[in-house]
């Protein structure tokens with residue numbers, strides 16, 4: 581459906597959990613106070629929201645976290661979601677550390693793409709950023725996903741002090757048919773306290789090695805979100821840019837978010853949203869249709885009210901104070 585500014589909202593980002601097994605320094609370096617299980621939407625409740633979203637024209641579902649695979653039976657949820665919405669895309673964003681045992685099943689259930697976060701191309705730097713020794717396993721999962729034909733993308737946040745990792749990360753797109761997407765650090769959670777490594781500076785570094793870097797043809801669709809992509813003859817995959825601040829893409833933003841506690845978030849930088857959990861947990865045995873109608877109305881209201889633009893340039897105007905792991909990215 582369209583929001584109040586006429587944008588087509590067709591993309592729902594679903595966070596399965598706020599828990600994570602990594603401690604990325606820009607996201608949740610000290611861990612988070614874990615939300616009680618009872619506050620987290622059950623898979624059944626999430627699927628009910630997805631069913632309502634389908635009715636309102638959502639056709640792309642992104643499953644994320646925290647880390648989606650720290651939640652038990654995430655793979656069954658993905659299968660159920662794909663069955664519920666066979667003609668929609670269902671994609672996944674993961675840190676890749678727990679992914680390997682599920683790759684075959686993901687391919688069989690028809691996953692439409694996997695984004696794997698990898699901020700460094702060296703083990704020690706990976707450890708310094710994430711607090712984890714899983715570098716080799718993440719890299720292996722990226723290779724396995726790409727090799728079995730899953731559309732695979734690497735997500736790397738542009739971090740100050742990490743400039744030397746840029747070319748080694750881009751090199752992965754020379755070796756495998758994967759897109760390497762560079763994400764501008766957003767002032768959310770711990771990210772607010774860090775300085776930036778700008779996409780402009782990153783592009784200048786890339787041009788030294790890939791002087792023919794240029795936008796992909798308009799008809800080449802690489803995804804369903806705001807990233808824009810560039811190509812080079814030397815690369816099998818593409819370089820993607822998610823530069824929400826320096827290249828504001830709010831006029832074409834097509835997404836809404838569902839947190840693991842059931843808050844429908846119309847925009848990343850504002851803390852408000854619609855409490856869908858309260859509706860889902862209302863008891864109305866006499867007339868279940870009432871709850872369904874209320875859910876549809878709340879969802880369409882949330883979509884319609886989506887703000888015109890984010891306010892990341894004015895730090896004081898940001899009202900979202902949760903960590904990115906609690907929101908889902």
Ligand code: SAM
Nearest residue numbers: 645646647673674675697735765766771904909
């Ligand atoms: N744990 C999974 C992962 O890391 O891919 C999924 C959730 S994570 C919150 C989703 C994405 O958000 C990751 O690619 C992560 O790098 C990115 N992210 C986290 N904090 C960020 C920030 N402050 N600015 C930009 N991206 C951020």
Ligand code: SF4
Nearest residue numbers: 600602604607675905
């Ligand atoms: Fe976990 Fe992803 Fe946040 Fe890193 S970015 S701490 S992997 S949720």
